[in-house]
Ligand SMILES: C[C@](O)(C(=O)O)[C@H](CC(=O)O)C(=O)O
């Protein structure tokens with residue numbers, strides 16, 4: 490249904506709807522979807538919440554995931570995803586784009602744009618994908634101050650603190666940082682780039698009662714586990730952050746090669762969503778019939794139109 494109808498908009502704030510999903514016993518599954526069209530397709534597949542990846546948003550803009558995108562770039566993505574899907578969205582807030590005040594501005598901007606949750610990581614700029622080498626970690630107390638700042642700025646936004654410490658400070662360091670971030674006001678923890686099942690299980694065991702997020706990114710350091718496996722290991726949320734971007738990028742690569750090679754798109758037609766299917770996805774005809782109903786309501790039949 491068209492998002493422009495007030496009666497169809499969700500009543501509760503996005504953060505509250507996100508929390509309600511986390512109260513259920515099963516793991517919350519969030520595929521990456523940072524564009525309106527992706528949000529609609531993910532919702533159609535049955536997902537109840539979505540993830541917005543910094544890596545995917547950056548790559549969409551033709552940029553590396555080094556913390557170069559801004560609060561406004563991300564807010565633009567949040568608006569279209571929240572609007573198109575009306576689903577709660579967890580947003581990658583990177584390092585908060587600066588220090589405490591920047592973090593507070595990020596929280597307010599993301600909430601205003603329609604986000605449900607954000608994660609904030611303990612790296613220094615230029616931040617890296619958590620699965621790469623040579624990450625520079627922030628001082629744990631500086632990160633805790635950012636979490637506290639986020640807490641002060643948020644009304645309903647769910648706050649997830651991500652720690653990238655496992656690689657350089659080991660499990661003890663990651664656990665100690667997670668505890669500090671929880672004390673500072675984080676609602677949940679995202680232990681980044683754990684490399685074995687044993688590490689995931691140990692982290693969960695040492696964080697009893699804490700909501701944890703698992704990152705199932707491909708081509709990284711985490712071996713493949715299913716949502717069910719993460720749930721059994723004690724995780725409450727799982728993301729597949731960049732998968733949609735990777736598949737779409739491969740599709741674009743093949744399309745451009747085909748046009749260059751064949752002088753047209755004829756060999757790619759059966760790989761395409763048809764016009765009718767696309768219109769179905771975006772609700773084209775719903776908007777069109779809404780428009781004609783409105784015109785009839787405002788200008789009843791028989792009423793002279795050109796006075
Ligand atoms: C989750 C993540 O922060 C993202 O931006 O999607 C990335 C994903 C990736 O680069 O594979 C990460 O740092 O893990």
Ligand SMILES: [Mg+2]
Pocket residue numbers: 542543544554581583
């Ligand atoms: Mg990221």
